[in-house]
Structures are given as structure tokens and as C-alpha cells.
Amino acid sequence: MRKLGQLLSAMIWQNIAVIISVGMIREVFGVYGWWYNERILLLVDPIYNTLLPILLGYTGGKLIGGQRGAVVASFVIYGLTLSSSAPVIFAAMVIGPLIGWIIRKCDQTIKGRIPVGYELLINNVLASLIGVSFTVVCFLYVGQTLSAGVEWSTKYLEEIIYSGWLPLAAVIIEPAKVFFLNNIVNYGILAPLGIQQTKELGKSIFFLLESNPGPGLGILLAYWLKSAGEKRRGAQLALFIQFFGGIHEVYFSYVLRRPMLILGLMLGGMTGIIIFQMFDVGTVSLPSPGSIFLFLALAPKEDMVFVFMGVFLSAAVTFLCSMLILKPFTESPTEQENREQVTFMNKLGTIENLNEEEVAIHQTINTGEPDYIACDPGAVNYTSSIEKIVFVCEVGLGSSAMGAAMLRRKLEQANLQIEVDNASVDEIPQDTDLIICHQKLVADVEKYAPNKIYYPLQSFTDIDAYDTLIDKLKPIVAVTKG
Numbered sequence: 288m289r290k291l292g293q294l295l296s297a298m299i300w301q302n303i304a305v306i307i308s309v310g311m312i313r314e315v316f317g318v319y320g321w322w323y324n325e326r327i328l329l330l331v332d333p334i335y336n337t338l339l340p341i342l343l344g345y346t347g348g349k350l351i352g353g354q355r356g357a358v359v360a361s362f363v364i365y366g367l368t369l370s371s372s373a374p375v376i377f378a379a380m381v382i383g384p385l386i387g388w389i390i391r392k393c394d395q396t397i398k399g400r401i402p403v404g405y406e407l408l409i410n411n412v413l414a415s416l417i418g419v420s421f422t423v424v425c426f427l428y429v430g431q432t433l434s435a436g437v438e439w440s441t442k443y444l445e446e447i448i449y450s451g452w453l454p455l456a457a458v459i460i461e462p463a464k465v466f467f468l469n470n471i472v473n474y475g476i477l478a479p480l481g482i483q484q485t486k487e488l489g490k491s492i493f494f495l496l497e498s499n500p501g502p503g504l505g506i507l508l509a510y511w512l513k514s515a516g517e518k519r520r521g522a523q524l525a526l527f528i529q530f531f532g533g534i535h536e537v538y539f540s541y542v543l544r545r546p547m548l549i550l551g552l553m554l555g556g557m558t559g560i561i562i563f564q565m566f567d568v569g570t571v572s573l574p575s576p577g578s579i580f581l582f583l584a585l586a587p588k589e590d591m592v593f594v595f596m597g598v599f600l601s602a603a604v605t606f607l608c609s610m611l612i613l614k615p616f617t618e619s620p621t622e623q624e625n626r627e628q629v630t631f632m633n634k635l636g637t638i639e640n641l642n643e644e645e646v647a648i649h650q651t652i653n654t655g656e657p658d659y660i661a662c663d664p665g666a667v668n669y670t671s672s673i674e675k676i677v678f679v680c681e682v683g684l685g686s687s688a689m690g691a692a693m694l695r696r697k698l699e700q701a702n703l704q705i706e707v708d709n710a711s712v713d714e715i716p717q718d719t720d721l722i723i724c725h726q727k728l729v730a731d732v733e734k735y736a737p738n739k740i741y742y743p744l745q746s747f748t749d750i751d752a753y754d755t756l757i758d759k760l761k762p763i764v765a766v767t768k769g
Contacts, residue, residue, distance in 0.1 A: 293681070293713070296474030298346045298380055303474075303575050305342060306482065309334050310572020310585050317571065318489050319587030335486050337368045340379035347383025348390070355394075355410070356387030359418040366422035370430025374486050376479055378433050382425070389417055448484075448492055453564060457556030460497050462549050465542045467727055469535060470681050473497040478573050490569035490587055495559070498577035501598040502555035503538040504530045505605025506548060510541055513613045525748045528689060533576025536686035540725070540746040551608030559601030566593035673760060677716060678709040678747075679724040679732060687711075690723065690747040697753050703760060715739070723756075 299306070309331055316324040317331070341364050348360025360383040367375050367382065393413055401409050447453060463472050481493035507526040514522055525537040542548045563569070568590040574581040579598065586594040676694065680687035687709035695707045710716060712728055715736040724732050726743040733741075744752050 293471060293711075294347070294350060294384060295380055295476075295479075296470045296681075297350060297711070298343050298383070299474035299478045299573075300470070300575070301346050302339065302342045303573065305334070305339055306478070307572050307575065307585075309339075310485075310570070313485070313489060313571040314585055314587070319571065319589065321588060335374050335376075335482070337365070339482070340364050340368055340375045343376065343379040344383030344386070347380060348387035350387065351384045352387030352390035352394075355414050356390040359390055359414050359421075360384075360386040362418045363421045363425055367425040367430055367433070370426045371433050373433065374483060375430070375433060376482055378429070380479060382421070386417070386421060390414060393417070448564070453492075454557040454560040456496055457553050457560055461502060461552040461556045464497065464535065465539050465549060465552070467536070467539065467681055467725070469497060473573075473575070481569075481573060484569075485571060488569075490571050490590070492560075492563050492569040494570045494573050494585075495563050495568070495582075495594070495597070496556075498533075498574045498582065499556065499559045499598060499601055500530050500533065500535065500577050500579055500582065501559050501601030502552045502605045503535050504598075505551065505555055505602040505607075506538050506541055506609050508602070508606050509609030509613055512610070521746070521748060521750065524750070525746070528748060530579055532689070533574070533578030533581060534686055534689050535577055536680065536725075537689075537746065537748050543727075545612060547612045548609055551605045551612065554608055555601040555603075555605030558604045559597040562593065562597035562600055566590070566596075568593045568597070570594070673705060673720045675706045675708070675716070675719055676721045676723060677719045678707070679712050679715060679722055679728060680709070681712060681728070686725070686747050690744075693747070694723070694753055694756070697757055698760075701757050701761065703757070705760065 312327065312331055314320055316322060316327040341361050344360040344364035345357045349357035352360075363382060363386055364375065364379045367378060371378075394410070397409065397413070460472055463469065477493045477497055481491035484491040484493060504526065507522055507529060510522040511519055511526060522541075525541070528534050529537050542552065568586065570582070570585040570590075571587065572585050574585050582594060582598065583591055676691075678687040678690040678694070691707045691709040698705055698707065708716070712724070712731045713735050715722060715732070719736065719739060722732055722736060722739050722741040724741060724743055725747070726745060729741065729743050732739070742756060746752075
């Protein structure tokens, strides 16, 4: 299920520019817009009905079946759009990967069995047959059935929106976000629902559910007030990045250190949804990233005040709950981890009674070795060349892009010429020398990039961790250049 969620979210975020662009057209020239223009608004329906489904199908086909899968999937989805009176966005997100999977399986089946010189002919004919078959079926049968299903689902969604059950969605959404399922929830589930509703109503409350920056703001405000010194500066940096930059991942590590804070997040999220429901507000497109600037920019002009009210009240509720849970001068995630490691080693005392994993930790702490770990501890070699560093997160956006930018600036200040990039956890480049990820993604990194050196972080906003890494890299780069 997680892989499916990652696939669906990747299909949405890779086309997010188109989704936001349509939202801007609606925001400025739509029914709820600032300058209504019926002629310009004619662009919206063809984009929703044809362009966006084809792009989603293309992306899904490419993610599973490569370029050939993408092309065939686009052909099939186009046939589907011609026979459906409703947007085929959901269908495109299913059929696209399905076509890609069929193309890939066919390629795997016939590989090595084609006579020499006939590879191109057979591959092209086979792909064409698959495309024609599925296009005819979709055009004759699937489109009409889909139209009826979309009409039924739209009525069902409207019932959910105006029911008293919708605020309870925060009970699922907020914990899922903290455990780094935010992109799956937002892009894979809520965004398609919001796009469908926006096509019918011009705006959608579904765009507000996960993207609301209020609960995260409340958490970080509480940490800021309860902390001092470096801890306070770290919380302040995370606060600005989260609320204004829209990168919510920066507060997840703070919550994971005090799991009870999830209760405050849920109550804050429910408060925001109640306000959004009460005043019947929404945004015209998905605010991605979930910055307060984009939140307000994509809200219809008559909804802006109420959207801001929902964000503010959700932040206030989360803040009050967090203040009751947190202790004064609480530690930042990284500082607490360091303290726990020291306590752990002091308690164990000697190395004789440690198991194999604990011995590696003991040697790392007591010999001043780098904080990164390798699948094989002996593979960490200080004279190895580190020429490319990749930040990794769930889908390769948001937190990893931010972390890469921060490290790139640090390397420039230290006059170290090392390439820094960011990627999703399942698309780590083969030429990567060092992987930086959140510690919760270590297992996934080991799975997708075995035998690579990685440097797990508690928080991507921990400046001390970047400084420590720079200090570790200086002698390596010096050896490499020499």
C-alpha cells in the first residue's frame, strides 16, 4: 500500500505546476476570482478534461514502464477522455501505471527470445497492439461507465464535506504526516479529490486538510518559547521554514521526540477543518508547498479571511496543548539524541558486554569517527572520495531540497567543491558517494541504495549537524584534491 501511495503522490507532484497554473487562472479570472473573464476561463475545462489526465497517465506509465509505457498510456487516456463527459483524473491515475506495467512485463517476457534484427519491429508492433486494444475498450465501454461513477462520487463527496465527520479526518491526517506519509496523503488521496471537486464547484476544502500550516506553527511556537540558546534559534529557523516556506517536514522530528504532541496536532487540525466547514471555504488549487503565502494566494477573495482564521485558530489550539505537554527549556531533537547516546555509553561503561551493533556505536562515539553509518561498518573509509552528496526524502521535494540548499551554502562558505543534489528515496543516483536522510528513512535508504554511506539526521534544520559534517569532509576533500 505504501508503494501505491508513493506512486500516486509522484504522479501528482510531478504535474503540480499544471494544477497550480489552472488554480491561478481560476483565482484571477474565475467565478470566485478578482477579474471575471469568461473567455480566459474557457482554458480551464480542456485542461481538466484532457491535458491533465493525459499528463497523469503519461507520468504513471513512465514511472512503471519507461518512455514506451508513458507514450502508450497517453494514447489510451486520450481515447478515454473523448468518451467521458466527466474528468477522468482518477481513471488516468490507475490506467497509466497499469499500461506501464503491461509494457514492462511484455518487454521482460520477450527479452532474449526475439530473432536478431527484429527487436525494433516487434517491440513497436507489440506496444501499438496494446495501445489500440486498451484505447478501443476505454473509448467504447470505460468512458460512459466512468461518467456515471464520477457523478455518483461527486454527490457522495458533497455529503462528506457537509457532514460532521469531516473534522475527524485530522485524527488520521496529522499522525500520518508526522510519520512521513504526508506526501502520500496529500498528493495521493486529497489532491485527486480536490481536483475533482474543483472541477464541479470551483474550489475545494480537500486542498486545505493536509496543507494547513497552522498545527505545525503551534508546535514550533511552543518549542520556541520553552527553549533557550541554540535550541531556541533552531526552533525559530524551523518555524520560518515551515510557516512561510511551506516545508512541514521540519517539525516532524520535534513531535516524534514528544509523541503526546500528536494530540495537540489532531485537535488543532480538527479546529481548522471545523472553521473551513463552517464558512464553506476552500482553495482553487493545491497549495504546494503548504506555505501561508500560497494558502492565501489560492483562496478566493471572499474566503481569505476565513482561511486565515482557520489557520490561526488551529495554530492556537495546537500551541496551547503543546505548552501543557512540553517541559521548560526542552531539548531540540538533535541535542536530546546526543545526550541519550552519552547516557547510554556511560551506563554500559565497557565494551566487553556489548553486542556487534553496540560495539560499532561505541567505536563511533569514542574514536571521533563520523556520525554516518554504512551497511558494512568497515566500508567507511576517510580517504574515500566524496564527490557527490544526495539529500533523500519520501518524494525528493520539500525537506530534501531545503537540506540540499543549506548544505550547498555551507560547502561554499568552507570552499569545498562537492556536488549536492536531492532525490526521492527510490530514485537515489548510482554515483552518489554520501546519502543524507532523516533517521526514519534509514531502512528505506538501505533497501534502495545498499552498500552506500549514509548520514542520518534528526532534523534537516539542525545547523550543528551540518557544521559537524563539514568538519568531517574537510580532510577527505583535502586528500582527494591532493
